[in-house]
Amino acid sequence: MTGLIEAMAETASAVNQELDRLLDRTDAPEGRVLDAMRYSALDGGKRLRPFLVMTTASLFKVSAASALRVAAAIEMIHCYSLIHDDLPAMDNDDLRRGKPTCHRQFDEATAILAGDALLTLAFEVLGEAETHADPAVRCELVVQLAKASGANGMVGGQMIDLLAGNMVMDMNGITRLQQMKTGRIIAFACEAGPILGKAPRQIRTHFQAYAHDLGLAFQIADDLLDTEGDAAVVGKATGKDAAAGKATFVSLLGAERARAQADMLVEQAVSHMDAFGEEADLLRAVARFVVERRS
Amino acid sequence: MTGLIEAMAETASAVNQELDRLLDRTDAPEGRVLDAMRYSALDGGKRLRPFLVMTTASLFKVSAASALRVAAAIEMIHCYSLIHDDLPAMDNDDLRRGKPTCHRQFDEATAILAGDALLTLAFEVLGEAETHADPAVRCELVVQLAKASGANGMVGGQMIDLLAGNMVMDMNGITRLQQMKTGRIIAFACEAGPILGKAPRQIRTHFQAYAHDLGLAFQIADDLLDTEGDAAVVGKATGKDAAAGKATFVSLLGAERARAQADMLVEQAVSHMDAFGEEADLLRAVARFVVERRS
Numbered sequence: 001m002t003g004l005i006e007a008m009a010e011t012a013s014a015v016n017q018e019l020d021r022l023l024d025r026t027d028a029p030e031g032r033v034l035d036a037m038r039y040s041a042l043d044g045g046k047r048l049r050p051f052l053v054m055t056t057a058s059l060f061k062v063s064a065a066s067a068l069r070v071a072a073a074i075e076m077i078h079c080y081s082l083i084h085d086d087l088p089a090m091d092n093d094d095l096r097r098g099k100p101t102c103h104r105q106f107d108e109a110t111a112i113l114a115g116d117a118l119l120t121l122a123f124e125v126l127g128e129a130e131t132h133a134d135p136a137v138r139c140e141l142v143v144q145l146a147k148a149s150g151a152n153g154m155v156g157g158q159m160i161d162l163l164a165g166n167m168v169m170d171m172n173g174i175t176r177l178q179q180m181k182t183g184r185i186i187a188f189a190c191e192a193g194p195i196l197g198k199a200p201r202q203i204r205t206h207f208q209a210y211a212h213d214l215g216l217a218f219q220i221a222d223d224l225l226d227t228e229g230d231a232a233v234v235g236k237a238t239g240k241d242a243a244a245g246k247a248t249f250v251s252l253l254g255a256e257r258a259r260a261q262a263d264m265l266v267e268q269a270v271s272h273m274d275a276f277g278e279e280a281d282l283l284r285a286v287a288r289f290v291v292e293r294r295s
Numbered sequence: 296m297t298g299l300i301e302a303m304a305e306t307a308s309a310v311n312q313e314l315d316r317l318l319d320r321t322d323a324p325e326g327r328v329l330d331a332m333r334y335s336a337l338d339g340g341k342r343l344r345p346f347l348v349m350t351t352a353s354l355f356k357v358s359a360a361s362a363l364r365v366a367a368a369i370e371m372i373h374c375y376s377l378i379h380d381d382l383p384a385m386d387n388d389d390l391r392r393g394k395p396t397c398h399r400q401f402d403e404a405t406a407i408l409a410g411d412a413l414l415t416l417a418f419e420v421l422g423e424a425e426t427h428a429d430p431a432v433r434c435e436l437v438v439q440l441a442k443a444s445g446a447n448g449m450v451g452g453q454m455i456d457l458l459a460g461n462m463v464m465d466m467n468g469i470t471r472l473q474q475m476k477t478g479r480i481i482a483f484a485c486e487a488g489p490i491l492g493k494a495p496r497q498i499r500t501h502f503q504a505y506a507h508d509l510g511l512a513f514q515i516a517d518d519l520l521d522t523e524g525d526a527a528v529v530g531k532a533t534g535k536d537a538a539a540g541k542a543t544f545v546s547l548l549g550a551e552r553a554r555a556q557a558d559m560l561v562e563q564a565v566s567h568m569d570a571f572g573e574e575a576d577l578l579r580a581v582a583r584f585v586v587e588r589r590s
Contacts, residue, residue: 116410117451120444
């Protein structure tokens with residue numbers, strides 16, 4: 001896994017540079033919102049979604065410059081969702097990636113606006129000619145990212161999650177919730193490579209299948225960390241789902257079966273990459289990484 | 296002005312139908328966020344921005360189906376910004392378009408998510424093939440709307456507005472704030488026609504100039520309504536800027552000079568349409584309407 005850790009670190013650094021470039025600073029009075037965007041978007045997280053973009057893109061010989069813009073756009077969406085989810089009216093979190101959350105560091109109004117502006121900037125970046133020479137490809141990126149992030153994707157998942165404390169949720173319900181809340185964005189990250197490389201649709205289905213299993217395994221691992229993890233290592237509060245009375249994969253299956261399920265999903269994800277030879281080794285490695293991580 | 300009032304009512308009705316079509320309902324648990332989106336986006340407001348889209352589009356023989364999608368997307372952005380601006384952490388308003396604001400009708404978390412999802416859906420709609428056959432046009436719409444709405448546009452303007460109570464603001468500062476907060480979206484609405492019609496760049500400059508003057512006149516009229524208007528007629532709380540100690544066009548110029556300035560800007564806006572014959576009569580009429588309206 002040494003190769004993976006190095007590759008992820010390299011991507012994280014490249015994405016930070018790209019985000020730094022795309023997020024202007026200004027002395028004008030609106031500078032506060034840009035400061036808040038930079039505070040939350042730069043220098044943090046594993047950058048898993050950008051890594052999936054860069055790795056699938058390199059399988060299709062997409063230029064790194066092009067892939068990096070998509071990686072940055074996806075990370076903007078991810079960071080906006082964290083800022084808004086952390087707000088007092090939502091999960092009311094004080095800590096994120098080991099630092100004060102955006103609304104604790106700035107204030108609630110600035111955090112709401114910083115999230116809005118990151119969300120908006122993601123689409124601006126995808127729409128611009130620098131992202132891909134073919135505008136049809138750029139439109140597809142815009143539409144797919146919007147579908148993955150909106151009311152039928154991530155936002156819808158967060159809505160269900162907020163109501164989940166008062167719902168009886170079975171495995172189907174939890175699986176659907178997690179597919180919407182985190183799965184669809186992970187799926188977009190995995191499909192970005194074939195979209196940018198204009199791969200035929202039957203090739204894309206392999207990546208959809210890989211992403212489906214990876215996303216669920218990722219979420220089960222997250223639930224296990226929430227149950228068993230140490231807040232100091234995880235970088236955010238733990239044990240919150242149980243405290244809120246929410247069903248999770250772990251509460252429904254128990255830790256042991258949940259872990260077995262995650263392992264099974266990872267092997268399934270890996271098998272979807274069979275057709276892609278050793279060039280897909282990093283995608284196999286990252287699938288194993290998501291269930292073995294400790295933060 | 297009878298022709299204008301009828302044309303605006305017709306557009307408002309067509310845009311409501313389009314929004315109704317684009318905003319799904321569902322019995323699934325995430326339905327609450329869709330209900331909140333529909334609550335805030337349907338059946339309200341003058342639909343000024345959609346009217347500008349439809350009217351400039353018809354000058355360039357753009358199909359109504361195409362223009363309606365852009366009109367709906369712009370209205371989604373406008374409605375999301377109202378939902379978020381009304382939140383307790385921002386302007387803390389209870390009343391909007393004569394009804395309870397979204398967070399009063401639902402709750403804060405749902406309102407934040409409904410705004411996020413409307414913002415996201417606007418870009419999904421613009422990116423889809425139904426909006427225009429040429430993906431380069433769709434990308435231009437995505438990029439221009441994002442620039443108009445983001446940290447250097449509407450969101451940046453709202454950031455400045457939140458800080459304005461503690462700032463000394465002169466005419467340049469107020470003008471810049473209003474251009475960002477409302478002017479750039481109005482400008483996008485006016486440019487949508489020539490963009491959809493692939494008009495040459497020198498034609499677009501006329502619409503930019505028209506939009507610039509119209510947007511400022513609109514904002515001065517808004518300040519006058521905030522000072523002199525009746526909340527029951529305006530449909531939202533009035534007198535708030537003065538209470539917050541914020542400079543406005545009216546506080547800096549006085550009501551009389553502000554009104555004269557708005558009238559002058561409207562005549563200037565109208566003159567930018569000189570090249571477009573009687574087909575632009577509705578654009579002349581709507582410019583006059585924005586300074587004469589009472590709500």
